[in-house]
Amino acid sequence: MLQVNNISFRYHSDSGKEVLKNLSFKLASGEHLCVMGESGSGKSTLLKAIYGLLDLDKGTLFWKEKQILGPAFHLVPGMDFFKYVAQDFDLMPFTSVEENIAKFLPRSHPEGSKKRTLELLEVIEMKSFAKQKVKDLSGGQQQRVAIARALAKEPELILLDEPFSQIDNFKKNSLRRKLFSYLKEKNISCIVATHDGNDALSFADKMIVIKDHRILALGSPKELYQKPKEHYIAALFDDVNEIVIDGKKQLFYPHQIKIVEVSDDKAVVKNSYYKGFYWLIEVDYKGQIIFVQNQETLVSGNLVNLDFFSVPN
Numbered sequence: 001m002l003q004v005n006n007i008s009f010r011y012h013s014d015s016g017k018e019v020l021k022n023l024s025f026k027l028a029s030g031e032h033l034c035v036m037g038e039s040g041s042g043k044s045t046l047l048k049a050i051y052g053l054l055d056l057d058k059g060t061l062f063w064k065e066k067q068i069l070g071p072a073f074h075l076v077p078g079m080d081f082f083k084y085v086a087q088d089f090d091l092m093p094f095t096s097v098e099e100n101i102a103k104f105l106p107r108s109h110p111e112g113s114k115k116r117t118l119e120l121l122e123v124i125e126m127k128s129f130a131k132q133k134v135k136d137l138s139g140g141q142q143q144r145v146a147i148a149r150a151l152a153k154e155p156e157l158i159l160l161d162e163p164f165s166q167i168d169n170f171k172k173n174s175l176r177r178k179l180f181s182y183l184k185e186k187n188i189s190c191i192v193a194t195h196d197g198n199d200a201l202s203f204a205d206k207m208i209v210i211k212d213h214r215i216l217a218l219g220s221p222k223e224l225y226q227k228p229k230e231h232y233i234a235a236l237f238d239d240v241n242e243i244v245i246d247g248k249k250q251l252f253y254p255h256q257i258k259i260v261e262v263s264d265d266k267a268v269v270k271n272s273y274y275k276g277f278y279w280l281i282e283v284d285y286k287g288q289i290i291f292v293q294n295q296e297t298l299v300s301g302n303l304v305n306l307d308f309f310s311v312p313n
């Protein structure tokens with residue numbers, strides 16, 4: 001189990017501003033945690049602190065019974081039983097994909113290392129690129145190799161910083177499914193720092209939202225999606241409308257507002273945006289621009305009737 005106990009940290013070269021403020025949470029073995037927040041909120045710094053790359057100003061970190069300490073206590077910072085995949089991949093550019101992965105496997109058991117490398121190439125969907133030099137790969141392909149290399153020795157905890165940021169959408173979904181299924185199968189704990197709500201909704205057991213360098217919310221992705229306590233949280237998942245109804249501000253995702261035949265709530269269509277299996281309709285509702293899902297496009301300037309339902313909070 002990972003225990004994060006009231007940790008705070010500041011980069012002393014950056015005006016002394018705190019980047020992490022009194023963060024506390026726990027993560028059980030095999031659990032997956034998604035950390036979300038806007039750029040600069042402290043997501044990447046949190047991963048570095050957990051890996052042991054930083055000396056905390058306050059608080060403690062433990063993995064099971066072992067305390068995680070920073071560079072002041074270790075000549076080579078970082079925990080041997082963790083792996084951290086940063087946004088700069090630190091690969092060996094002039095060697096092949098399979099050589100990058102096999103580098104961290106025991107040479108005394110070549111057959112076992114070869115089997116393990118093939119297994120990981122399957123996870124990242126790059127078997128056909130095994131012999132290709134890393135320098136000739138795209139950024140997204142290099143990102144996948146970095147993930148496979150981190151998994152070579154089956155760490156107890158893997159820390160992933162925006163792990164799918166450079167990967168094409170048509171590969172991203174299948175890679176997510178394979179990677180997180182593999183981690184569950186091997187009982188590897190995982191913390192993902194991301195700005196993409198899809199990383200949380202389908203694959204995380206827990207989710208933390210960071211705002212202003214503090215934990216704003218902690219719960220299951222389903223709880224935080226269905227009952228966001230403020231606009232900032234809901235906006236991490238989707239477009240969100242903040243609407244005053246009966247004097248009270250309420251949050252609605254576009255799919256929670258329906259265009260109906262008859263209603264007292266009128267709006268004027270401004271634009272329609274094609275989204276594949278639905279249209280996102282921009283309307284003016286009582287002087288406020290909001291977004292509504294609809295099955296077909298609508299003509300700008302038309303008057304429509306709205307029904308607000310399934311209030312999430």
